[in-house]
Amino acid sequence: MITFDEAFDRLISHEGGFSDDPRDSGNWTGAAQGVGQLKGTKFGIAANSYGYLDIKNLTLEDAKVIYKRDFWDVCGDTHPAIKFQLFDASVNHGRSNAIRFLQRAVKVADDGDWGVISQAALQLMDSNDVLLRFLAYRLKFWASLQKFDIYGRGWTNRGAENLLFAAEDN
Template sequence: MIDFEKAFRRLVKHEGEFSDDPRDPGNWTGGKVGRGELKGTKYGIAANTYQHLDIKNLTLQQAKEIYLEDFWEVLGSAHPAIKFQFFDAAVNHGGGNATRILQRAVNVADDGLWGPRSQAALNAMDPNDVLLRFIGYRLKFWASLSIFDTYGRGWTRRGADNLLLAAEDN
């Protein structure tokens, strides 16, 4: 069974060290290429979400604390395999997008706010169904992005890896 420590180690392998690729909207404090300050991303902590942080000098421990509070604990007592997939998506797409994707997967209004109705729908579904639907919706999300031609190959590999991990975790 996966726990936060294992999830964190996995995620950091995907996210890596500091990057300030100017083509990546997440690296800009304004969330769009050329908007705001180019502060970059480190360990998956991105300037568009954490404008106030010194991204370049962020420590692994600081990233871990952010991940635990802002992404891992959001789903409470959900199945750990689902928590990992949500965690990975929240870091990759932002918490709001990950929440909307999970809401689509559990057939509730995708308003980006995780509340009792979303949690009840999640709890009522078989974890395997949630995992398959969630990863399917993630693939659709990636494919819809205008920067898919630049980053899509890596995202598709990540999605395939996550399908394999979902089978292992469940």
């Protein structure tokens, strides 16, 4: 079973240091380019969700506490490979979007709320099938974003790395 510390070490390799790129909506406290304050993102902790924080001076330990509290336990019992993928997607896309990807992967209504129906469907499916479907939905999501031309290479590399993790973990 992958531990939170192991998952965090993997995930933080996808998340960079401080960035205040004005083209990135996540760097703005208003969650849209040019709306609110440009406070940036650091270690994947973004101004659009954590605008009350001093993002620029956030420490790695601060980020780790936030990750554990807000993103680690997203759904019930699941295979460790799925748990890591859901954790990474929750940080990258937000909990609700990550849950929607997993709900699509297990073929239930994608309402962004993890409940007993979603959990039952997850437990009935082969973990490898869930992983492949989950990562496919994630890749489709990235490709649908208007800023894919700007950030797509990094997103695609993250997806490829996560496919390798999925193969290793499953």
